[in-house]
Amino acid sequence: MAENLSESSNPILGPDPADESLTRAVVGRDQTGRKVEMRVIEERPLTIYLNRTEVVTAMTIGDHPELLALGFLANQGMLARGEATAVEYDDDLAVVVVRTAKETDYEAKLARKVRTSGCAVGTVFGDMMEGLEGLRLPEARVRVADLYALAHKINTMPSLYLEAGAIHGTVLCEGTRPLVYMEDVGRHNAVDKVAGWMLQEGANPANKVLYTTGRLTSEMVIKCALMGIPALVSRSGFTAWGVEIAQKVGLTLVGRMRGERFICLSGQERLEWPE
Amino acid sequence: MAENLSESSNPILGPDPADESLTRAVVGRDQTGRKVEMRVIEERPLTIYLNRTEVVTAMTIGDHPELLALGFLANQGMLARGEATAVEYDDDLAVVVVRTAKETDYEAKLARKVRTSGCAVGTVFGDMMEGLEGLRLPEARVRVADLYALAHKINTMPSLYLEAGAIHGTVLCEGTRPLVYMEDVGRHNAVDKVAGWMLQEGANPANKVLYTTGRLTSEMVIKCALMGIPALVSRSGFTAWGVEIAQKVGLTLVGRMRGERFICLSGQERLEWPE
Numbered sequence: 001m002a003e004n005l006s007e008s009s010n011p012i013l014g015p016d017p018a019d020e021s022l023t024r025a026v027v028g029r030d031q032t033g034r035k036v037e038m039r040v041i042e043e044r045p046l047t048i049y050l051n052r053t054e055v056v057t058a059m060t061i062g063d064h065p066e067l068l069a070l071g072f073l074a075n076q077g078m079l080a081r082g083e084a085t086a087v088e089y090d091d092d093l094a095v096v097v098v099r100t101a102k103e104t105d106y107e108a109k110l111a112r113k114v115r116t117s118g119c120a121v122g123t124v125f126g127d128m129m130e131g132l133e134g135l136r137l138p139e140a141r142v143r144v145a146d147l148y149a150l151a152h153k154i155n156t157m158p159s160l161y162l163e164a165g166a167i168h169g170t171v172l173c174e175g176t177r178p179l180v181y182m183e184d185v186g187r188h189n190a191v192d193k194v195a196g197w198m199l200q201e202g203a204n205p206a207n208k209v210l211y212t213t214g215r216l217t218s219e220m221v222i223k224c225a226l227m228g229i230p231a232l233v234s235r236s237g238f239t240a241w242g243v244e245i246a247q248k249v250g251l252t253l254v255g256r257m258r259g260e261r262f263i264c265l266s267g268q269e270r271l272e273w274p275e
Numbered sequence: 276m277a278e279n280l281s282e283s284s285n286p287i288l289g290p291d292p293a294d295e296s297l298t299r300a301v302v303g304r305d306q307t308g309r310k311v312e313m314r315v316i317e318e319r320p321l322t323i324y325l326n327r328t329e330v331v332t333a334m335t336i337g338d339h340p341e342l343l344a345l346g347f348l349a350n351q352g353m354l355a356r357g358e359a360t361a362v363e364y365d366d367d368l369a370v371v372v373v374r375t376a377k378e379t380d381y382e383a384k385l386a387r388k389v390r391t392s393g394c395a396v397g398t399v400f401g402d403m404m405e406g407l408e409g410l411r412l413p414e415a416r417v418r419v420a421d422l423y424a425l426a427h428k429i430n431t432m433p434s435l436y437l438e439a440g441a442i443h444g445t446v447l448c449e450g451t452r453p454l455v456y457m458e459d460v461g462r463h464n465a466v467d468k469v470a471g472w473m474l475q476e477g478a479n480p481a482n483k484v485l486y487t488t489g490r491l492t493s494e495m496v497i498k499c500a501l502m503g504i505p506a507l508v509s510r511s512g513f514t515a516w517g518v519e520i521a522q523k524v525g526l527t528l529v530g531r532m533r534g535e536r537f538i539c540l541s542g543q544e545r546l547e548w549p550e
Contacts, residue, residue: 023515026513028540059493237316266303271308
């Protein structure tokens with residue numbers, strides 16, 4: 001266990017429960033009518049632009065807006081690695097603009113589809129699905145003992161969840177080390193912020209595991225697959241379409257992980273038990 | 276407790292865990308490598324049209340598509356009570372069309388905003404906020420003992436949650452009776468299905484309480500307020516913006532309700548304790 005407590009097991013980027021801009025003190029009553037003061041999570045709109053095109057308004061806690069914008073666009077298939085030339089965040093306007101050297105294909109595509117369908121929401125989802133075609137995740141070994149060590153570390157690490165609750169976490173891990181721990185009011189934002197970090201750093205996804213506190217829905221599975229990460233782990237449960245997509249792309253999907261119990265519904269051939 | 280178990284305490288409309296179309300049997304492995312079979316929740320796209328205008332594609336378990344469409348449009352401020360002349364559901368296409376006698380204001384508005392902003396997501400949220408202006412929820416008494424009785428009933432009622440997990444529930448309640456219990460992979464869908472039922476039945480919101488398993492985010496608080504229900508209760512936690520909006524519209528907001536403990540962060544003047 002000594003290694004687990006060493007400096008190198010701290011995440012490179014993690015939650016900052018001490019950041020006062022992420023929570024707000026509120027006063028209320030408990031079940032006895034007694035006055036209580038508590039801290040609750042902030043939730044703010046952030047509008048993401050790709051060059052001159054407004055793409056989406058996300059509800060977020062507001063930390064790492066640049067990574068959220070990069071990761072969101074990457075997971076939508078609107079931005080490839082190395083394509084972003086600048087990321088500008090305006091705190092007052094609550095706007096992030098991601099710039100590319102020339103207008104991307106996506107902007108023309110969005111404009112065209114909006115004209116025919118009235119709203120881009122369906123389009124956005126369709127584009128995520130398109131990115132999965134022919135995708136096959138890399139071979140990898142996933143040590144069951146590592147998963148237990150990771151879950152223990154993540155659950156006991158200082159976090160906004162432990163501070164104020166009502167928040168989801170997603171953690172990029174390598175071996176037994178949580179590398180990047182992101183939290184947000186929407187679980188898709190937490191995973192997009194991780195994706196933004198990977199894009200920015202040019203991180204290799206093949207030797208990583210993604211841990212999430214949220215359910216293993218189709219959206220979460222698709223994002224993990226598009227990020228090229230071969231294993232997705234959660235303390236929560238599954239949806240049928242999430243399982244189906246995971247099986248199609250060869251993603252190891254581990255859910256309901258509590259203590260040393262879990263269920264694996266896809267890619268169990270990657271799992272490695274102790275001798 | 277006899278009254279709690281009487282026939283009249285059953286919901287009018289509730290989860291149907293026996294409906295095999297809502298879950299799928301899948302085979303996997305547990306932590307020992309042993310083969311396990313379990314049922315997981317289905318998750319399907321459903322596209323909602325208002326007349327000829329495509330509005331949104333929602334990911335849903337697929338029950339009550341007509342109520343989901345009605346409630347979604349009502350909560351977006353796109354549809355008033357009595358305005359829908361027909362609701363057509365096509366199972367094969369996974370499409371619901373809500374028809375009105377004449378084209379609604381919203382369609383022109385959506386077309387105009389889409390042209391200027393590229394995507395309607397921000398617009399949709401903005402419209403929900405607009406609906407809150409000047410809104411003040413009705414006076415009401417909320418008996419703390421009723422909340423405990425409701426939570427106990429809801430937690431022990433047959434549900435897809437108890438059957439397969441990974442799903443959110445929202446329950447429209449009156450006194451100690453759960454009237455309509457809706458479940459869905461997205462908590463916003465569960466509350467929209469409740470809104471659809473209220474619209475269809477012309478239900479009076481002033482004497483109701485809305486119970487949800489999900490967090491008390493801005494979206495959940497806004498929907499409850501737009502539905503005219505004066506109290507929102509959850510076992511989960513709060514976000515700061517959710518609390519702020521609740522205080523603004525005079526909504527009683529009770530969270531972290533477990534057993535006979537809770538926190539109330541807005542509208543505590545409605546709460547009534549036993550003598």
